[in-house]
Amino acid sequence: TMLPLLLLLLATAHGLASLPTLEAPVLASSSLGGQITTSTFVLEQPRCVFKNVQEDTVIWLVVADPKAVPDFDNSVEPGGPGREFQQFLNSSLAYMTLNTTILNYPCPKNPGDITVLRVGSETSCATDKARPTCNGPLPGPGPYQVKFLALNGSKPVAQTAWSKPITLRTAQAPGSISVLGSGHSAGMIALTSILSILFAILLAGLVAMLIWGLDASSGSSTFSKPEAVTVRRYNTHHVYDQPAARL
Ligand SMILES: *[C@@H]1O[C@H](CO)[C@@H](O)[C@H](O)[C@H]1NC(C)=O
Ligand SMILES: *[C@@H]1O[C@H](CO)[C@@H](O)[C@H](O)[C@H]1NC(C)=O
Numbered sequence: 001t002m003l004p005l006l007l008l009l010l011a012t013a014h015g016l017a018s019l020p021t022l023e024a025p026v027l028a029s030s031s032l033g034g035q036i037t038t039s040t041f042v043l044e045q046p047r048c049v050f051k052n053v054q055e056d057t058v059i060w061l062v063v064a065d066p067k068a069v070p071d072f073d074n075s076v077e078p079g080g081p082g083r084e085f086q087q088f089l090n091s092s093l094a095y096m097t098l099n100t101t102i103l104n105y106p107c108p109k110n111p112g113d114i115t116v117l118r119v120g121s122e123t124s125c126a127t128d129k130a131r132p133t134c135n136g137p138l139p140g141p142g143p144y145q146v147k148f149l150a151l152n153g154s155k156p157v158a159q160t161a162w163s164k165p166i167t168l169r170t171a172q173a174p175g176s177i178s179v180l181g182s183g184h185s186a187g188m189i190a191l192t193s194i195l196s197i198l199f200a201i202l203l204a205g206l207v208a209m210l211i212w213g214l215d216a217s218s219g220s221s222t223f224s225k226p227e228a229v230t231v232r233r234y235n236t237h238h239v240y241d242q243p244a245a246r247l
């Protein structure tokens with residue numbers, strides 16, 4: 001009985017009581033390759049998540065160091081001090097990016113539609129201080145936590161819960177790269193031998209067909225030549241009406 005009260009008090013303390021908290025962002029399904037790289041990750045778009053907001057509401061993605069999550073301030077302006085991508089993990093523990101209106105997140109028409117967002121995909125603005133809401137490559141393996149925040153102007157009107165911590169791949173150390181490299185070359189050897197066997201079979205088949213084809217054509221030529229001759233003879237020795245008369 002104490003826990004809900006405590007949670008309510010905490011929520012009120014953070015000014016979240018009036019802000020509905022919706023389902024947390026999730027990583028895109030693992031059927032899509034490369035959903036986590038060393039500097040990017042792929043999220044499911046927040047489709048059908050923000051339902052009771054006006055059409056011009058802007059949805060932002062907040063990317064945060066988990067340290068910043070417990071007392072995160074939703075009212076800090078996107079791209080403002082403490083929310084600059086270029087200062088992320090330095091003087092800002094969070095940044096906001098991928099802003100778009102709610103119109104771009106309609107409920108998917110087909111369950112198979114690709115409705116994902118790649119976080120960290122924009123390299124061009126990564127060091128451009130004039131673009132503090134850049135969706136730039138993430139500065140390290142993390143972990144990071146993300147949420148979507150809906151703003152009406154600068155006023156937060158809705159938000160999702162925070163995602164689980166997301167840890168990126170780490171670049172391989174030189175030693176493990178060589179192990180990985182040898183693994184690849186073993187795979188390459190297997191593939192190459194399979195391909196060469198297939199190619200040999202194909203080649204043998206082609207040669208066989210060629211020989212058979214030559215045989216067949218030379219065989220048929222010995223038969224067809226006299227035939228052609230007899231036909232020609234037939235045509236030259238008989239009047240054209242005769243075959244028709246025979247039928
Ligand atoms: C961190 O911020 C300080 C002061 O703004 C700056 O001098 C330094 O270069 C920054 N470090 C990185 C890694 O951006
Ligand atoms: C996103 O926010 C930036 C900075 O506030 C703004 O310049 C840009 O037009 C916005 N883009 C969209 C699609 O709302």
Ligand SMILES: *[C@@H]1O[C@H](CO)[C@@H](O)[C@H](O)[C@H]1NC(C)=O
Binds near residue numbers: 053054152153157
């Ligand atoms: C959004 O902001 C406008 C102007 O600030 C206000 O009139 C409107 O009621 C707000 N809508 C919501 C859903 O808060």
